[in-house]
Amino acid sequence: MPHVDIKYFPRDLTPEQRQAFADDIAEVVIKHLASKPESVSVALQQVQPDNWKSQVWETEIAPNIETLAKKPGYSM
Numbered sequence: 001m002p003h004v005d006i007k008y009f010p011r012d013l014t015p016e017q018r019q020a021f022a023d024d025i026a027e028v029v030i031k032h033l034a035s036k037p038e039s040v041s042v043a044l045q046q047v048q049p050d051n052w053k054s055q056v057w058e059t060e061i062a063p064n065i066e067t068l069a070k071k072p073g074y075s076m
Helices: 015-033 049-067
Strands: 003-008 041-046
Touching: 003 015, 003 049, 015 041
Parallel strands: 003 041
Antiparallel strands: none
8 A cells, every 4th residue: 555745845736737746656656566556645745945844854854864765965
């Protein structure tokens, strides 16, 4: 039951663009994890730049930096 939670700075995406983005992510998960389409879920959450450090960096990135499959090229 893969679940992907993507946080990103706000973008002016139409509902169609958001759906296409989620569908593309789901396809990659299905391909690499041999998952069934109905088992994959994707969350797209916009985070304001001023909140990135407290809501994402300090809670999700920094505490898990050693186990991230892809580490960011920045630090805070």
